[in-house]
Amino acid sequence: MTLPPSPSSPLSLVVQDLAAERGGRPVLAGVSFAARGGEALGVVGRNGAGKSTLLRVLAGLLRPAAGRVSLEPPEAGDPDTPVAERAHYLGHADALKPALTPRQHLAFAAALLGRGPAAGAAATPDEALERVALGHAGDLPCGYLSAGQRRRVALARLLVAVRPLWLLDEPATALDAASQAVLAGMMRRHLAGGGIVVAATHGPLGLDGWRELRLDRG
Amino acid sequence: MPALLALFRRDLALARRIGGGGTTGIVFFLCLVTVVPFAVGPDLALLARIGPAILWIAALLSTLLGLDRLFGADHEDGSLDQLRLAGTPLELVVAVKCLAHWCTTGLPLVIVSPLFGLMLALDGPALGGVAATLLVGTPALTCLGAIGAALTVSLRRGGLLLSVLVMPLAIPVLIFGVSAADAAGGGTVPFATPFLVLCGLTLLALAGTPFAAAAALRLTAE
Numbered sequence: 151m152t153l154p155p156s157p158s159s160p161l162s163l164v165v166q167d168l169a170a171e172r173g174g175r176p177v178l179a180g181v182s183f184a185a186r187g188g189e190a191l192g193v194v195g196r197n198g199a200g201k202s203t204l205l206r207v208l209a210g211l212l213r214p215a216a217g218r219v220s221l222e223p224p225e226a227g228d229p230d231t232p233v234a235e236r237a238h239y240l241g242h243a244d245a246l247k248p249a250l251t252p253r254q255h256l257a258f259a260a261a262l263l264g265r266g267p268a269a270g271a272a273a274t275p276d277e278a279l280e281r282v283a284l285g286h287a288g289d290l291p292c293g294y295l296s297a298g299q300r301r302r303v304a305l306a307r308l309l310v311a312v313r314p315l316w317l318l319d320e321p322a323t324a325l326d327a328a329s330q331a332v333l334a335g336m337m338r339r340h341l342a343g344g345g346i347v348v349a350a351t352h353g354p355l356g357l358d359g360w361r362e363l364r365l366d367r368g
Numbered sequence: 369m370p371a372l373l374a375l376f377r378r379d380l381a382l383a384r385r386i387g388g389g390g391t392t393g394i395v396f397f398l399c400l401v402t403v404v405p406f407a408v409g410p411d412l413a414l415l416a417r418i419g420p421a422i423l424w425i426a427a428l429l430s431t432l433l434g435l436d437r438l439f440g441a442d443h444e445d446g447s448l449d450q451l452r453l454a455g456t457p458l459e460l461v462v463a464v465k466c467l468a469h470w471c472t473t474g475l476p477l478v479i480v481s482p483l484f485g486l487m488l489a490l491d492g493p494a495l496g497g498v499a500a501t502l503l504v505g506t507p508a509l510t511c512l513g514a515i516g517a518a519l520t521v522s523l524r525r526g527g528l529l530l531s532v533l534v535m536p537l538a539i540p541v542l543i544f545g546v547s548a549a550d551a552a553g554g555g556t557v558p559f560a561t562p563f564l565v566l567c568g569l570t571l572l573a574l575a576g577t578p579f580a581a582a583a584a585l586r587l588t589a590e
Contacts, residue, residue, distance in 0.1 A: 172590075211449055212590055235455045243446025249385040250378070261374035262454045307450075 159185035161221065161314055162265030163208075163233075163346050168217035170200070170207050177203045181217070183363055187314070187344040189339060192351050195365035202242070203349035204365065205317045208348065210234030221315060235265070237315040242323070244304040252279060252303045255292065256310045263311035271312050278306040282332055297324040305333060307342075316340060318349040330356055370545070371456045372464045378425035379468035391502040393430045393473045394480055398508065400426035401484045419488035420498050420549035424552050426484075427502055428509055428538055435513035435534075436527035438465060441584060443521045458585060459578040466514045466577065474506035488551065496561065497552020501566060505545040508546050508570040510538045518584035542571050 168181040178310055179198040184193050193201045195198040200224070206212040208219055214266065225231040256275035264272055279288050292300060300325045308316060322330050325351055333355030337347050341357075349355055404422050415422075442448040451461050480571040481502050482495040490498065520526030527553060548562040 178572050179489045209449070209453060210405055211452060231455070239453055241446050241448060241449055243444070243449075245443065245446035247382060247441075247447070249382060254378075256383070258374050258378050259450065262450065262456075267456050314399065 156240050161344060161346060161349070162277070163220060163315060164220050165191070165208070166218050168219065169208060169215040170203050170212060172188050172203060172214045174280060176215070178207070178365070181365070185344060185346050185361075186303065187347065188341050190341055190347040190355065190360035191363050192349055192355055192360050193363045193365060194351060199365040201325065201365060202319050202354075203240070205319050205347070205350055206241075206349065208233065208315075209237055209239040209317050211239070224286050233315065236313055237317050238263070238308050238311070238313045239317045239319075240304055240321055244300045245307075246292040246300055246303060252284060252289055252295075252306070253288040255303060256306055259307045260310040263307075263313065265311070273309040275306075275310055278309040281309060281336065282306045283329070298326055301325055302332075304328055305336065314345045316345060316347045316349075320350055320352070322351070322353065322355075350364065355357055371454050372460060375461065375464050376450070376468050379465060380472060383468070384443035386397060391476075393434050394476050396433055397426050397430040397480070398430060398484060401487060405488070406557060409457050409551065416489040416491070416494070416553075419485060419490045420494060420553065421486060421503075421546045422488060423481055423502070424505075424542055424546050424549065427481070427506060428535075430477060430504060431473060431509045432513055432531045432534060433527075435471070435510070436530050437471055438514055438517040439521045439581075440517065440526060443589075446578035447480050448521075448589070452589075458582040462514065462518070462581045462585070463578045466510055466581075469514075470507055470510045476512050478502045496554030497549040500552070500562065501545045501549045504563070504566055505568055508541045508566075508573040509538055511570075511573035512541070514577055515580045515584065519588065521585060522588045533568045541566065541573075544569060585587055 163185045165181060165183050168178060169176065170178040183191070193204060195201055203212065207214050211234075219233050224237060233258065238319055249360065250365045253275050256278055259277065260272065276285070279285050282305055284299060284302050284306065287295065287299060294304065294310065295303070302364055321333055325333060337355065340347060385448065401422060408414060408418075439448065440506070442451065452458060480500055481499050485495045485498055513534050516530040519533065520530045523529065544562045544566040547557065548559060548566055551557045551559045551562060
């Protein structure tokens with residue numbers, strides 16, 4: 151029995167000897183790294199190197215074939231919380247329904263993903279939409295939005311629930327220069343608050359001092 | 369708990385939209401019920417005798433019609449990933465989605481079944497029997513279909529395979545549902561005997577489905 155850690159103790163994501171398979175074929179093997187709170191990690195590598203697979207394993211959506219993922223220290227009050235429930239995952243798909251509005255999506259995401267004592271610190275759907283410069287489109291069904299606007303709604307989801315680990319798969323896809331700057335600003339603010347960002351990327355993240363995790367083998 | 373309530377309300381909102389499947393299921397039900405008298409002829413005595421069976425088969429088919437989108441839509445657009453990241457067990461997510469699906473497709477069928485039964489010359493007790501058995505039996509059909517929907521979630525055109533998978537499993541429900549509805553309209557078997565078996569089948573489906581469908585979703589996501 152240990153005391154719950156103080157909220158100020160820094161986070162660290164530790165990945166040890168991770169291996170994963172897709173359809174019976176090994177995609178990742180022996181991946182180990184660590185990231186501390188305030189650190190951004192860019193996962194780079196050629197197409198098919200396993201960037202998306204790595205993020206899905208970290209998010210708990212795929213079972214690793216070997217190895218373990220842990221986010222230390224454990225959550226205060228509920229030390230058994232899995233990493234997946236302390237992480238935001240932004241995949242290739244934006245997870246938007248054409249018939250629902252951005253505001254409806256964000257209210258749903260806040261109810262679905264927000265939890266614990268940090269829930270009060272999250273942005274409201276309206277604040278989040280303002281941050282991604284979509285305040286004017288809050289009540290427009292997502293079917294009418296452009297690809298970049300839909301991406302921005304998906305990014306706003308990161309703000310309506312406070313989760314310390316952000317797992318972003320090509321987050322800048324379909325974003326124009328201004329929106330990429332907004333994304334970089336969101337990540338900087340998250341890092342300044344002691345969060346961790348792990349992003350699969352082909353280009354620069356727009357951050358100073360992000361570390362590179364190269365997945366190419368051989 | 370707020371997460372489950374939000375999911376329930378979101379699924380109801382989606383079902384109300386065009387293409388959501390709520391009203392289409394009723395119209396399909398109506399089509400099936402109207403087609404049968406054209407096929408077997410205007411023999412009222414015959415229609416009254418096979419009426420409960422027709423209504424049950426129509427309910428089974430229209431339930432299966434809308435089920436391939438139960439998890440498929442969420443799987444394709446990435447919503448299922450978000451649902452799995454919530455701090456809510458996937459089993460409860462499945463249960464809530466089934467409940468919302470039944471409220472928008474199964475319950476309307478139960479409500480309109482007495483009206484459609486009139487078109488098949490059913491008398492009062494038979495109408496009541498069909499409505500009662502559908503009320504108890506359609507949740508079982510939705511649940512069995514949900515297992516099939518979870519198994520076929522990653523297939524683009526999983527609807528047909530879903531029906532092939534689920535139809536044999538639905539046969540016991542169909543047998544006891546129709547025999548209870550027949551018994552309500554007069555017969556040698558008391559109504560309660562097949563009706564209680566139907567209740568048992570539904571309870572079994574309700575208890576097992578969340579676990580079976582959640583396991584299938586976890587498996588197919590890999």
